[in-house]
C-alpha cells in the first residue's frame with residue numbers, strides 16, 4: 214500500500230484539530246480531512262458554518278447549566294415541567310440521553326463534571342452552588 218504524503222500546513226493543522234475530538238485517532242482524522250477536501254466543498258463549508266453557529270449561539274442555561282441558545286434552556290422555559298423534581302446529571306449529554314427516553318418530566322441540573330479530589334475537582338469547581346440555590350428556592354407544583 215502506498216503511503217500518503219506527510220500533511221503540511223492547513224491540512225496538517227486540521228488533522229491535528231480532529232485528533233483532539235474523543236474517539237478520533239490520527240488515521241480517522243486524516244480520512245475525514247481528505248473526505249472534506251476531495252469531495253464536494255459544500256460539505257466542508259456546511260460543517261464550518263455549523264461549527265461557527267454553535268460557537269456563536271450556544272451558551273449555558275442560567276438555571277440548570279444545560280446547553281441553551283437563550284438565557285434559559287427549553288426545559289427550564291417549559292412551564293409543563295415539574296419544578297418539584299431536579300435530576301442531577303454530570304453533563305448535558307447525560308441530560309439528552311434521559312430526555313430521549315421520554316420518561317422524566319422534571320427539570321435537571323448539570324454539574325459539568327464529577328467530584329475528583331485526586332484531580333483537584335471539588336464542589337467549588339462544579340455547579341453545586343447553583344444546585345443548592347435552586348433546591349432552596351424552587352417549589353413543587
Ligand SMILES: [Zn+2]
Nearest residue numbers: 274277286289
Ligand atoms: Zn435549563
